[in-house]
Amino acid sequence: MPLYICILNRTCFKMKLLLLFTVASLCALGSFAKANECRAQQFVHFIRKYNKEYSSPAEFFSRMRAYMRHCREIYEHNERYEKGLETFEKGINQFADSYEDERYFTGELPATDDPEEFENLPSDFFRNKYYMPKEVDWRKRGAVTPVKDQGPCASCWAFGTTAALESHYVIQMKNNLTDLSEQSLLDCDTHSFGCNGGLTSNAFKFVAKHGIAREVDYPYTHVKGPCQCKEKGCSDHPKIGKILQGRFRKEETLMEVVAFFGPVAFVFDGSVASFLQYKKGVYSASDCRANTKSHSMAIVGYGTENGQDYWLVKNSWGYGWGDKGYIKIARNKNNFCGVINKIFLPVYKVKH
Template sequence: MKNSLAIGLLAVVVAAMAVAAIHDVDMNDVPFTDEDLESEESMWSLYQRWRNMYASSPFLDATENERRFEAFKENAKYVNEFNKKEGMTYELGLNKFADLTLEEFLAKYTGSKVDAATLASFPEPVEEEEPVGVPTAWDWRQRGAVTPVKDQGSCGSCWAFSSVGAVESTYAIATKKKPVTLSEQQVLDCSGGGDCNGGYVSTVLSSFAVKKGIALSQSYPRYSAAKMACRTTPRTPVVKMDGAASVPSSNEAALKLAVYTRPVSVLIEADKNFQLYKAGVYSGPCGTKVNHAVLAVGYGVAPNNIKYWIVKNSWNTNWGESGYIRMKREITDKRGLCGIAMYGMYPTKKSAAISMVVDSY
C-alpha cells in the first residue's frame, strides 16, 4: 500500500514537472488562434489569459484596463496577420510587451542616443579586410565570455546594459576567466552617460569605464530601474578599461571581424516588429533611426543559408530567443539591418587586475 502511494505521488510530481517544462518553453508568448480574434468576447478572454501570464499589476482601473485592451487587440491582430505571410524568416508573438503601443514601448524600453562629438574622439577606425581563417560562425556565449541576459525594466537604460555587457566580455577575454558581473545601476547613477530617458554608450566606454571603473554588481546596490544618487564608496572593487574604439561605420565585414575578436556594443532601430519578436532570423523591415543599444556577441548562418548576427538584449529571457535575437546580416544597405553597422563600439583592455576605488566620485 505504501509503495503504491509512493509511486502515485512520484507520478504526480513527474507530471507536474512535465507541465512546468512545457510552460517554460511557451513562456515567451501566449498562443492563440483565429477564433480568439473573432469577437470582443473572445478577444477579452485572450487578453485575460495574457494578463494572467504577464500583467505587472493584477488590478487596473477601468479606464487604464480599457486602454491596455485596445493596444492588446491591435497587437494581436498585427501578430496574426504577420505570421500568415509567406516567406518570412521570423515570427512574432503576444509577448510581455503586447499591451503597449509602439510609442509607449519605445519610451520605456529603448533609449540609446548618439553623441557625434564623443564618437569623433575615438581612435580613428582602421579599415581592415577579413583575414583568411576567420570562421563562418562564431558565438562568444559558447566560449564563456558573456554574462546571463539581464532586465533593464521600464527604464530607458539600454545604453548602460550594452556598455556593461561589452566591458564584462572584454574583461573575461583579457583574463581568460569566467566573466564577472558588473553593475548597471552604478553606471546609471554615476557615469553621467544618461538616465531612464536615454543615454550614451560612447560616454560610458570612452570615459567612465576608463577613468572611474565599473563596480562589481555585488559591491553596489542592486538594479532598481531608476536613476539614484551615486553610491560608489572608497575601496569599491571596479573593473577599468584601457580605452575604447569604434568599428568602421557602415561596414559589416569590419563589424564581423570586430565581433570575432570580442562582443561589440551596437545601436539599432527598434520598432513594432522588434517589440513583438518571438523567434527566427529577424529581417525587418526597419529603418536606421537608431534608438536602442544592444550587444553583438557572435554571428552565424541558418540552415536556409541566411547569415545573421547573434544579439544580446536587455529585456530578460522571456523575450525573443531566451533574451536574444538573431538579426540578418550582409544585407544590401551598408548601414546593416536596422542600422546595426553604423555605430559599433567596444572597450579595450590589456591588463587584467580589478582595481579599488580610492578617491571620491
C-alpha cells in the same frame, strides 16, 4: 498583486465580472479579435503573466484594445511566416499592450559626440581575414553573461555597455565571467540621465575614468539613486584603457572584429513594432531605420539559419523576450538598419 483597480469601496469581484463580461462580449462581436488566439481569456492571462496593473477601467480597456490589435498583427504575420513569406516569427511579450506612441524609448539618446572622439580600430585587427569562421558564438566560449532585464527604465545604454565589458573581462583579462553593475552607471554617470536615457559612448567613458562595480556589490533596482560608486568598489574593477570605435563600410569587417576580438556594443533602431514583437528567426523589417539609434545591445556572434545570414545579438529585455533574450538580426542585407554604423569596443588595461 491586484489585476484591476478598485474604485471607491466597490468590491473587486464585481468589477472583475463587469470587465471580463465586457471584454468577452467585445471579442464575441469581433470588434478586436481576428482569430481564436486573440480572446479575452488570453488578455487576462497576459495581465497575470506580466504583473500588469492599470490605473483605471478606462486604461484597462485602452490597453485591451492595444493588446487585441497587436495580437491580430502577430497572428497575421505568423500565418505568412508559416508559408515562408517572412523570415522571422512574432510573439506575445511584455510589450503587447503598448500604445503606438510608446514604441519605444529604450534609452539611447540621439548622439551628440564627435564622430572622431574615439580611436579607430587598428589595421592589425583584420590580419586573419582569410581564415574567417562561418559561425561564431561567444556564449559557447563562456564569454557572455546571462540575459538581463532593464525593466521599466530607459537604461539600455548601461546594459549594452556592460554586456561588452563583461565579455572582454573574460577575453582580454582572462578572468572568470563576472556580472557588472548597470546600476553604478545609472546612478553615477552624470553625462547621462538615468532612466530617462543616456549614451553608450558616455557610459564607456565613465568606466574608463572611474571603473565599474560588480553586480553582486551594486545590484540593479530599475530606478536611479544616489551614486555609491566609492562605497561599492567601482575603482576595484580594472578600468578600460581606451575605447575603440568602428564605422564600417562592409559587414565583413565587423565579422572579423567579432570573430577575432569578441563581442561589441552597438546601437540600433529599437522603436519598430516588429522588433518589439520578435520571437525567433532572422529579423528584417522594411521600416527599421538606419539613422535612428534608440537602443543599445551587444553583438556576440554571427551565423546562418535556413540560408539567412544573421548577427547574434544579446538584448536586455529579459529571458522571456525574443529567442530566450536574444535576436538574430539580418546580416549581409545592405547593412540592414545600419548595424555597422556605430560599434564600440572596450580595451582593458592589461598588466604585463
